[in-house]
Amino acid sequence: MSLSPRNPAAPPRLTATALAAAMARGDIRVAFQPKVALADATLIGVEALARWTDPALGAVPPDRFIPLAERHELIGALTMAVLRESLAAARLLRCHHPEATVAVNISPVLLDDPALPDAITALLDAAGLPAGALVAEITEGRPFADPARAAAVLAELRARGIGCAMDDFGTGYATLPALLRMPFTELKIDRSFVARIIDLPEANRLVRATITLGQSLGLRVVAEGIENAAVAALLREAGCDAGQGYHFGRAMPVAAVLDRWPGPARGATCANPLS
Numbered sequence: 359m360s361l362s363p364r365n366p367a368a369p370p371r372l373t374a375t376a377l378a379a380a381m382a383r384g385d386i387r388v389a390f391q392p393k394v395a396l397a398d399a400t401l402i403g404v405e406a407l408a409r410w411t412d413p414a415l416g417a418v419p420p421d422r423f424i425p426l427a428e429r430h431e432l433i434g435a436l437t438m439a440v441l442r443e444s445l446a447a448a449r450l451l452r453c454h455h456p457e458a459t460v461a462v463n464i465s466p467v468l469l470d471d472p473a474l475p476d477a478i479t480a481l482l483d484a485a486g487l488p489a490g491a492l493v494a495e496i497t498e499g500r501p502f503a504d505p506a507r508a509a510a511v512l513a514e515l516r517a518r519g520i521g522c523a524m525d526d527f528g529t530g531y532a533t534l535p536a537l538l539r540m541p542f543t544e545l546k547i548d549r550s551f552v553a554r555i556i557d558l559p560e561a562n563r564l565v566r567a568t569i570t571l572g573q574s575l576g577l578r579v580v581a582e583g584i585e586n587a588a589v590a591a592l593l594r595e596a597g598c599d600a601g602q603g604y605h606f607g608r609a610m611p612v613a614a615v616l617d618r619w620p621g622p623a624r625g626a627t628c629a630n631p632l633s
Contacts, residue, residue: 370414374430377410377423381436386410388443389609392619393461393580393602396594401619403459404451405495405602406444407609408436424465424497433465441478445485445492447612452491454621461493461523469496469508475515482520489519493544497525509540516541523580527568537575545572549583549603555592566596573597 370376380386390404410418427433441462448460468474482489494515502508512522523544524537528551537545547568554561565581572579581593584603593601607618 372415372418372422372426374426374432376412376415377426377430378432380410380412381432381439385412386436386439388440388447390444390447390460390612390615391602391609392607392615393459393600394606396581396590396598396601399606401455401458401615401621402600403461403493404447404612404615405461405609406440406447406463408440408463409609424463428465428467433467434471437462437464437468438477438481441481442485445481445487448491449485449487450612451615452487454616455619459491459493459521461495461521463497463525464494465497466502466508469511470503472507472511472514474511475518475520478515478520479518490521493521493523495523495525495546496540496542505536505539513541516543526582527572528564542577544580545575545577546580546582547598552581552583552589552593552603553585556588562592565593565598569596569598573599 387409388406389409390406392401393403393405394400395402408420408424410420410423412418424433424436427436444460444462448458451458451460464474478492478494479489482492494512496512516522521543522541523546524540524542525546526548527533527537527545529548545568547565551561551565551568555565556562569579578599581598581601582603584590584593584601584605586605589603590601590605607615
């Protein structure tokens with residue numbers, strides 16, 4: 359008889375099957391990170407961030423399950439689910455802050471589909487929201503399969519009044535040529551630069567130049583990853599329009615956003631559609 363211990367069970371693997379099952383159960387939920395005007399820290403919107411906690415896998419970060427969804431043709435269904443929950447949150451948010459927007463990440467994979475604007479418009483109509491309530495945030499972690507088609511889809515979104523933001527500018531494929539060929543309304547400076555603006559002069563100069571560039575093109579410039587008051591103050595002095603990060607709040611339920619920025623309630627239509 360062998361006295362050696364049994365081999366421990368292999369740890370659970372992250373698979374497309376597990377992700378599809380989580381989506382079917384409604385386990386992918388959305389949290390909302392506040393986005394504020396840097397001039398006075400008033401709330402101007404939120405960014406929707408998908409969250410998945412699996413009974414076997416634990417908390418699975420988006421940078422693991424989003425690429426999995428893209429590889430296995432699950433990204434469309436996942437994005438529509440996130441959009442539905444995000445627009446319900448936006449409806450509540452705009453009861454108290456009528457001009458607030460919700461930003462939802464849109465994979466470059468989906469910009470290959472000319473039906474995307476119709477699908478998004480249908481969700482906006484179902485939520486009873488104007489197109490301007492939504493910002494499509496383009497996550498350029500991978501190149502566009504067809505840049506011309508992607509530009510056409512983005513142009514159609516813009517023609518319908520939906521905002522379009524370039525995320526993580528200065529990293530990956532979020533570059534100046536992409537900025538010039540796509541009809542963006544917002545430019546987001548990547549947190550990797552924002553985090554170094556106090557201790558690294560080159561990062562400070564780069565961020566300032568990016569603010570000037572974006573504003574000269576008529577774009578709202580948003581700094582990501584603001585983690586303390588000193589960084590917020592420096593960005594405000596540099597003229598950056600808006601910011602988000604732990605200094606203003608982590609991703610949270612929309613009700614928690616409204617606890618911090620209550621705004622004036624606007625009648626019975628402000629009943630929580632997420633409850």
